[in-house]
Amino acid sequence: xxxxxxxxxxxxxxxxxxxxxxxxxxxxxxxxxxxxxxxxxxxxxxxxxxxxxxxxxxxxxxxxxxxxxxxxxxxxxxxxxxxxxxxxxxxxxxxxxxxxxxxxxxxxxxxxxxxxxx
Amino acid sequence: xxxxxxxxxxxxxxxxxxxxxxxxxxxxxxxxxxxxxxxxxxxxxxxxxxxxxxxxxxxxxxxxxxxxxxxxxxxxxxxxxxxxxxxxxxxxxxxxxxxxxxxxxxxxxxxxxxx
Numbered sequence: 753x754x755x756x757x758x759x760x761x762x763x764x765x766x767x768x769x770x771x772x773x774x775x776x777x778x779x780x781x782x783x784x785x786x787x788x789x790x791x792x793x794x795x796x797x798x799x800x801x802x803x804x805x806x807x808x809x810x811x812x813x814x815x816x817x818x819x820x821x822x823x824x825x826x827x828x829x830x831x832x833x834x835x836x837x838x839x840x841x842x843x844x845x846x847x848x849x850x851x852x853x854x855x856x857x858x859x860x861x862x863x864x865x866x867x868x869x870x
Numbered sequence: 871x872x873x874x875x876x877x878x879x880x881x882x883x884x885x886x887x888x889x890x891x892x893x894x895x896x897x898x899x900x901x902x903x904x905x906x907x908x909x910x911x912x913x914x915x916x917x918x919x920x921x922x923x924x925x926x927x928x929x930x931x932x933x934x935x936x937x938x939x940x941x942x943x944x945x946x947x948x949x950x951x952x953x954x955x956x957x958x959x960x961x962x963x964x965x966x967x968x969x970x971x972x973x974x975x976x977x978x979x980x981x982x983x984x985x
Contacts, residue, residue: 787974795959797913797976843913847974857903857926858963858974860913
């Protein structure tokens with residue numbers, strides 16, 4: 753079974769509007785972390801936002817927020833006020849196990865390609 | 871902002887040749903990883919490394935692959951006899967246990983092309 757599922761291969765949004773990128777996950781471990789990364793056409797992986805499984809509040813980082821619904825096992829990324837520079841591939845990823853287990857790997861979803869139109 | 875540095879950024883090699891991909895992790899990080907991304911596909915875990923030994927490896931990481939940290943700063947991935955299907959972007963990542971929220975810092979990648 754897929755551990756991380758991103759059902760939207762591609763999305764587009766008008767500049768200055770908000771967009772939600774979907775991510776669902778599957779784990780039986782009570783301790784886990786969820787990450788979103790941005791990959792522009794240049795190829796590097798840029799960390800955006802993190803949500804721990806025990807965090808009570810949804811994570812926010814500037815224009816990025818994570819809509820964490822634990823019971824539904826979803827961790828959607830919301831980008832507010834989209835900019836042309838937001839056009840990129842976006843990956844959801846999960847770390848299973850506690851954060852203190854530093855060797856725990858990240859498992860990635862297939863990604864969503866976002867296009868921001870002027 | 872500390873960075874993970876990968877060299878070279880691009881490498882073209884003949885099938886059957888050995889390649890070494892190099893990474894300099896962030897200096898106070900303790901955990902190291904290699905991932906690969908075949909063009910247009912998902913990012914796949916290859917191997918994690920801690921305390922000078924492999925912590926975990928994936929099915930992809932077969933006997934053709936090896937990793938080492940030869941001098942306390944560099945972290946290398948060696949592919950002994952490259953195949954066409956090894957063509958991919960290879961990412962190195964490092965992490966420290968103290969700040970798990972921002973733990974996984976990725977390098978800019980090495981694009982390997984096997985011809």
